Amino acid sequence: xxxxxxxxxxxxxxxxxxxxxxxxxxxxxxxxxxxxxxxxxxxxxxxxxxxxxxxxxxxxxxxxxxxxxxxxxxxxxxxxxxxxxxxxxxxxxxxxxxxxxxxxxxxxxxxxxxxxxxxxxxxxxxxxxxxxxxxxxxxxxxxxxxxxxxxxxxxxxxxxxxxxxxxxxxxxxxxxxxxxxxxxxxxxxxxxxxxxxxxxxxxxxxxxxxxxxxxxxxxxxxxxxxxxxxxxxxxxxxxxxxxxxxxxxxxxxxxxxxxxxxxxxxxxxxxxxxxxxxxxxxxxxxxxxxxxxxxxxxxxxxxxxxxxxxxxxxxxxxxxxxx
Amino acid sequence: xxxxxxxxxxxxxxxxxxxxxxxxxxxxxxxxxxxxxxxxxxxxxxxxxxxxxxxxxxxxxxxxxxxxxxxxxxxxxxxxxxxxxxxxxxxxxxxxxxxxxxxxxxxxxxxxxxxxxxxxxxxxxxxxxxxxxxxxxxxxxxxxxxxxxxxxxxxxxxxxxxxxxxxxxxxxxxxxxxxxxxxxxxxxxxxxxxxxxxxxxxxxxxxxxxxxxxxxxxxxxxxxxxxxxxxxxxxxxxxxxxxxxxxxxxxxxxxxxxxxxxxxxxxxxxxxxxxxxxxxxxxxxxxxxxxxxxxxxxxxxxxxxxxxxxxxxxxxxxxxxxxxxxxx
Numbered sequence: 012x013x014x015x016x017x018x019x020x021x022x023x024x025x026x027x028x029x030x031x032x033x034x035x036x037x038x039x040x041x042x043x044x045x046x047x048x049x050x051x052x053x054x055x056x057x058x059x060x061x062x063x064x065x066x067x068x069x070x071x072x073x074x075x076x077x078x079x080x081x082x083x084x085x086x087x088x089x090x091x092x093x094x095x096x097x098x099x100x101x102x103x104x105x106x107x108x109x110x111x112x113x114x115x116x117x118x119x120x121x122x123x124x125x126x127x128x129x130x131x132x133x134x135x136x137x138x139x140x141x142x143x144x145x146x147x148x149x150x151x152x153x154x155x156x157x158x159x160x161x162x163x164x165x166x167x168x169x170x171x172x173x174x175x176x177x178x179x180x181x182x183x184x185x186x187x188x189x190x191x192x193x194x195x196x197x198x199x200x201x202x203x204x205x206x207x208x209x210x211x212x213x214x215x216x217x218x219x220x221x222x223x224x225x226x227x228x229x230x231x232x233x234x235x236x237x238x239x240x241x242x243x244x245x246x247x248x249x250x251x252x253x254x255x256x257x258x259x260x261x262x263x264x265x266x267x268x269x270x271x272x273x274x275x276x277x278x279x280x281x282x283x284x285x286x287x288x289x290x291x292x293x294x295x296x297x298x299x300x301x302x303x304x305x306x307x308x309x310x311x312x313x314x315x316x317x318x319x320x321x322x323x324x325x326x327x328x329x330x331x332x333x334x
Numbered sequence: 335x336x337x338x339x340x341x342x343x344x345x346x347x348x349x350x351x352x353x354x355x356x357x358x359x360x361x362x363x364x365x366x367x368x369x370x371x372x373x374x375x376x377x378x379x380x381x382x383x384x385x386x387x388x389x390x391x392x393x394x395x396x397x398x399x400x401x402x403x404x405x406x407x408x409x410x411x412x413x414x415x416x417x418x419x420x421x422x423x424x425x426x427x428x429x430x431x432x433x434x435x436x437x438x439x440x441x442x443x444x445x446x447x448x449x450x451x452x453x454x455x456x457x458x459x460x461x462x463x464x465x466x467x468x469x470x471x472x473x474x475x476x477x478x479x480x481x482x483x484x485x486x487x488x489x490x491x492x493x494x495x496x497x498x499x500x501x502x503x504x505x506x507x508x509x510x511x512x513x514x515x516x517x518x519x520x521x522x523x524x525x526x527x528x529x530x531x532x533x534x535x536x537x538x539x540x541x542x543x544x545x546x547x548x549x550x551x552x553x554x555x556x557x558x559x560x561x562x563x564x565x566x567x568x569x570x571x572x573x574x575x576x577x578x579x580x581x582x583x584x585x586x587x588x589x590x591x592x593x594x595x596x597x598x599x600x601x602x603x604x605x606x607x608x609x610x611x612x613x614x615x616x617x618x619x620x621x622x623x624x625x626x627x628x629x630x631x632x633x634x635x636x637x638x639x640x641x642x643x644x645x646x647x648x649x650x651x652x653x654x655x656x657x658x659x660x661x662x
Contacts, residue, residue: 052518052519052520053489053518165607166383167607195382195383195545195608196382196545196546196547196586196589196590197585197586197604198382198607199589200588200591200603201603222518223591224593225590225591225592225593226591227593228591228593228594228595229591229595248595249596252593252594252595253594253595253596262520263519264593266523267519267548267593268522268523268526268546268548268549268552269548269590269591269592269593271552274551274571275552276527276530276534276552276553277527277530278522278523278526278527280520280521280523280524281520
């Protein structure tokens, strides 16, 4: 059974211009002990999706349809109190900016002890667990460092502390929202390696959000590509990156400058802009920017099967099957 | 081709206030950097946070005072140039700042923003409407944008406005601090293409400050890698990418994972975190994180070795012929 199952989720924001349909019919699942990556550019709905999973949505956001199941139980029907019991215990999260995730006026030790409030352990035992967790994420001399304040740690270390805290309660699902974006490249590599090791050790599943294709390729087992509020492609990292079926995925991979081995002064781009999500265009959401656009694109494509674990929402796949 | 900018042994020192446990002292954010930019070429400065790359750029633009060394722009010494003199030069040396939206005043329309340089430099008798239109067209924005305000445009568009403003007075040297940070990959390409095109059209020299090596590869002619305020490697971009010598350059190249799960990565992994610039390590400053460090590295400062089109500062540079026998 999958740890997280999202089915046909649609979320809208009420705005003065009308309903902004930020997510439309999004389905994805995170299997046990797997790392699933979500890629997509600004405005693709990544953040709305996360806020729906942890049910911390903006006041003007509304879930129009769909379901979110955590270990089979529907999250969208839980009361606020039940939801609070879930956050931090079953689902936990690592945020983008490590400089702002900690309380600046409390020691790291105090914060790490405080978040164990659910456990019936003595303070000494909790402190010991906190030190153990810091050691696990690779912070040297953890006992002494528990007495320090967040400002005494560098950005890379603060992000590791955030990961340690998120994994403290051994959650079933860890959501990591661009956890390495604010870090330098060499530290990014360290964090990613550490996340992989921790995932194996704690045995949780990870939903990893990033716009960095290289990081997704390195860390994740499966990947979901989102565009303008829809899932356009999903599958194993190998299938999707080696054999992208959706033109958007292909364009995105082509744009990655790390991908281009021959020096060029004319880098590939994706011309055009994301469509207006208040007044949605008819048909395929990517058609306006797609170089493979044809008559069929006037109708919205269904998710087509490339192989049993690789799907993409593009009319061209159906054509390929029948041909 | 002639040399536009020649930087020699530039040092930028900041005083630090003493805390309870530390005494007052000084740090060298830029510690003896030398490099040269030819007219019409692009030079990339790469390094991680705190490596001093932005400080170096700001010293060239006259926004920080260089403590020692020399910054020659077309033969004219910029260090110790009085502010009034420097202001005239800002027609020729312009800077694009890192935060695209934050560097635009929220109360000014795009037209006012991109024609502000004319007012600041006291250039009269120009039709500002026509200039705004010309500049917007140059960076690929529609003329209607002149009437908009910064909050009405996207991050990518704000960068274009930043380029338009920087190029308003037809400068010779553009200093671009992280021109693509925070942009989506598709827009990042647009921005770099724009800079390359404008360089070809206007004969501009560009100094690009970035932490992203793959950005540098396509757009620069030469690249310098900075660590703790010093250049550790510098050379022709192609040479540095094909045969990196310094272990830090190797690590940066390896730290740029490819979008291919089967990519065979030459993993050069660094230990720990960058040391504080307040406590510079002895010897080679990189030895605390270097996977190849030897006892000599902690004791002796490596010299700046020039070989062909590249130079580096390392006791044990990657020797490409025998790299097989090397163990991390």
